Amino acid sequence: MSYFEMSKLALKWAFTKPPTSRYPFEPRRALAGSRGRLLFTKDNCVYCTVCAKKCPTGALVVNRAQKKWAIDRLMCITCGYCVEACPKKCLALTTDHAGPAITKDREFY
Amino acid sequence: MPRTIIPFGPQHPVLPEPVHLDLVVEDEKVIEARPSIGFIHRGLEKLVEKKDYVEFVYIAERICGICSFIHGQTYCQAIETIMKIPVPPRALYLRTIWGELSRLHSHLLWLGLMADAVGFESLFMHSWRVREKVLNIIEATTGGRVIFGSCKIGGVRRDIEAEAARGMLAELETIEADIRDITKVFLNDSSVKARLCGVGVLSGQEAYDLGCVGPMLRASGVAQDMRKLGYAAFNELTFEPITRSEGDSYARCAVRCGELFQSLDLIRQAVAKMPAGEIAVKVTGNPNGEFVARTEQPRGEVAYCVKANGAKNLQRFRVRTPTFANLPAMLKVLPGCDLADVPVLVLTIDPCISCTER
Numbered sequence: 054m055s056y057f058e059m060s061k062l063a064l065k066w067a068f069t070k071p072p073t074s075r076y077p078f079e080p081r082r083a084l085a086g087s088r089g090r091l092l093f094t095k096d097n098c099v100y101c102t103v104c105a106k107k108c109p110t111g112a113l114v115v116n117r118a119q120k121k122w123a124i125d126r127l128m129c130i131t132c133g134y135c136v137e138a139c140p141k142k143c144l145a146l147t148t149d150h151a152g153p154a155i156t157k158d159r160e161f162y
Numbered sequence: 163m164p165r166t167i168i169p170f171g172p173q174h175p176v177l178p179e180p181v182h183l184d185l186v187v188e189d190e191k192v193i194e195a196r197p198s199i200g201f202i203h204r205g206l207e208k209l210v211e212k213k214d215y216v217e218f219v220y221i222a223e224r225i226c227g228i229c230s231f232i233h234g235q236t237y238c239q240a241i242e243t244i245m246k247i248p249v250p251p252r253a254l255y256l257r258t259i260w261g262e263l264s265r266l267h268s269h270l271l272w273l274g275l276m277a278d279a280v281g282f283e284s285l286f287m288h289s290w291r292v293r294e295k296v297l298n299i300i301e302a303t304t305g306g307r308v309i310f311g312s313c314k315i316g317g318v319r320r321d322i323e324a325e326a327a328r329g330m331l332a333e334l335e336t337i338e339a340d341i342r343d344i345t346k347v348f349l350n351d352s353s354v355k356a357r358l359c360g361v362g363v364l365s366g367q368e369a370y371d372l373g374c375v376g377p378m379l380r381a382s383g384v385a386q387d388m389r390k391l392g393y394a395a396f397n398e399l400t401f402e403p404i405t406r407s408e409g410d411s412y413a414r415c416a417v418r419c420g421e422l423f424q425s426l427d428l429i430r431q432a433v434a435k436m437p438a439g440e441i442a443v444k445v446t447g448n449p450n451g452e453f454v455a456r457t458e459q460p461r462g463e464v465a466y467c468v469k470a471n472g473a474k475n476l477q478r479f480r481v482r483t484p485t486f487a488n489l490p491a492m493l494k495v496l497p498g499c500d501l502a503d504v505p506v507l508v509l510t511i512d513p514c515i516s517c518t519e520r
Contacts, residue, residue, distance in 0.1 A: 059344045065343075072291050084298065088305035109217040121396060132311050133319070143338070146305075158163060 083119040083148040086129045090151040091124060095162050098122060104135035104144060114159065123159040126151065163189045165377055166337050168501070171203050174260045176279050176505035183508070195490065203519045209217055212478040215241060215449055218476065219312075219314055222466075225481065226517040227308050228271060231264045233481075233517075234313040239393060240468040242454035247445060251395070253317035255436040258395040259458075260303070260310060262432070263424040265294040268460035269418045270341075273348060273510050276415060279505040280357040282515075285347055292340040299330050317442025327433050329392045330501040338426050339480035345419040356410035362495035362507045372490045376462020377421065380405045381413035388458035399431045448472050459484055462511045469500055483517035 074081070083089060100120055105113040112128035113123070113135060136144045165188050172180030180201040186194040209221055222237035235257050236263045242249055264399045274289035297307045304310040305323050312319045322330070347355055348466070369382035379386055380403055387403035402419035405412035449470035456465050462484030469478040486513040495507055 058343075059285065059351055062288060062343050062347060066288070073295060084302045086302045086305050086310065086326075109213065109220045109329070129305075130220065130309075130311075137319070 058116055074145045077092040081149070085148060087148045087150075088148045089132055091129055091131060091135070092145045092147050093122060093124070094145075095122070096124040099141055100128075101140060103140060107134050107138040109134060122162045123161075125157075125159045126154040127157060133162050167194065170504060170508075176275075176509065177295055177513070178275065180511065181508075181513060181515050181518075183504075184502070185297060185494075185496075185504065190501050192499050192501060192504060193494050195493050197493060199489075199515065199517055202516055205424055207390075207479050207481065209349070210479040211402055212475075214474040214477055215227060215470065216315060216445070218403075218479075220311070223311065223313070225520055226483075228265055228268045228514060229461065229464075229517070230308060231260050231304075231310040231313060232457055233393070234310070234460045235261060236455050236457045236464055236466045237468070238313050238315050239457065240453045240466045241449055241454065242438075244449040244451040244468065244470060245315075245445070245447065247316050249317055250440040250443060251437050252321075252439045252516060253441045254395045255408065255432050256318045256320075256322060256441065257313060257400070258432045258438075259322065259429050260300070260312060261394065262428045263296060263300050263303075264310070265425045265460045266337075266422060266429075267293050267300065268512075269422050270296065271305055272299045272460075272509075273344065276506070276509055277348070277354075279509045280354060282354060285344065285354075288340075288344050292337060292344060295337050295340070296332060299333055302326070302332065312433045315439070316445040319390045319442070321441050322433075327369075327407065327436075331430065331433060331437040334426055338423070341422050341426075342501070346420065348415055348419055348465075357503075357506060358415055359410060361411040361503050362499060362510060363408070363477045364412045364491055364495055366407075368494065369409065369491060372494055373487050374491045375464070376459070376512075377486045378462065378488050378491055379416055383407040383411035386463075388456050388463045391456065393455075395432055395435070396428075398435060399428055400426055411506055411510045418512075439479060448474055449476070461514055461517075462487060464517075480519055483514070485511065485514045485518045489511075489518070 100115055100117040105115040108159045110128045112125045112132055127159045133146050165186055166189055168185045170183040170185050171177050172182045180200045185192050186197040219234050223234035225233045269287050270293035274286045277285035299420045301307045364382050366383040369379050371382055376394040383405055385403040387407045404417050406416050450472035452469040454465055454467045465478040465482040492511045
């Protein structure tokens with residue numbers, strides 16, 4: 054009885070907890086391996102510019118003379134290439150996703 | 163009855179991406195369909211002049227949002243063959259697993275869109291609910307839901323640890339039960355069958371002559387599957403291409419339903435056979451040579467032509483995507499159909515316009 058296949062499916066899910074969540078009220082739980090947001094730790098950085106050279110979108114700008122490290126969050130694609138390349142391990146990817154970027158400025162560190 | 167031209171698209175509720183058809187109709191029958199494409203051309207092939215061959219993996223992955231991983235994989239395969247890079251076996255198995263996961267989510271997406279096109283909204287929601295579970299596995303293992311970013315020249319970026327693999331297999335069990343539930347409806351429900359059976363019949367010879375690829379060709383009885391070439395780890399896994407003989411929209415739906423179970427089986431085989439070891443090798447030097455890599459995407463065969471001359475940037479890069487190969491078949495089946503069947507027929511080729519226009 055092909056008609057009742059869908060009825061069975063519909064009934065089963067009518068009495069099951071919905072798979073969706075009420076998003077802004079219930080924040081999304083980050084998955085363990087997710088590539089969320091690039092995190093920079095200033096303490097170990099030697100401003101070698103390797104991350105800026107490797108970045109495929111040019112989101113990172115490093116100024117060795119002024120000891121400044123900058124990121125354009127809107128350009129970053131969180132690929133993790135810079136994290137792999139960093140010789141001092143001062144870059145990391147968090148699992149939680151960043152909030153929306155509201156300005157087009159670079160973040161300076 | 164005079165002939166009328168009805169514009170279909172580029173913006174249309176049934177189309178996820180823009181393609182435009184001028185439908186010449188007489189009464190409710192379509193007499194001719196004139197396509198125009200090129201609304202989302204991004205010039206990605208030209209970008210090889212700006213990005214070096216290592217960075218270009220990211221662009222190759224962004225050709226399409228649905229089969230992103232296999233685009234990156236095909237590009238890497240082409241460069242690896244030119245540079246004669248010995249890719250570690252574990253990396254090949256991981257690529258196979260992620261490739262099949264992307265086939266799973268792509269086919270579930272298509273099933274949902276097809277249910278939406280025939281007006282079966284609740285089935286559409288159920289298909290996408292199952293797809294969400296696949297996307298969660300993808301995010302947990304690669305880090306991204308849409309752009310995996312895990313394939314690189316010389317191997318892969320991430321490994322799937324034994325515990326994560328066990329968790330993935332357990333989750334695939336529940337996904338398989340869910341898929342079994344929804345495919346029963348797609349294949350047996352009388353209202354779905356009424357919209358799909360006998361619509362857009364394409365014979366095996368016609369499909370072959372028009373150069374169809376993927377499920378479109380297999381639904382017409384031609385057992386052609388690029389995975390049989392044995393790229394990645396497919397030469398060590400056992401599977402047979404899924405074919406149907408009817409050649410109508412129902413057969414295309416049935417082939418995709420069958421491929422869902424085939425992909426689940428291939429993932430299990432790959433996890434069981436996956437050897438331990440390295441996941442990437444170091445790449446040095448620049449490519450010099452020319453190669454055409456062919457792989458099987460959810461929509462069919464994709465061909466990557468890569469030409470390099472020893473410089474950091476490639477000389478020429480060209481992609482022949484499956485949707486582009488299937489468009490002539492869509493134009494072949496449209497004349498003679500009812501106007502109400504046009505959305506179904508446009509969807510049966512699983513159109514991916516951002517692939518087509520790059």
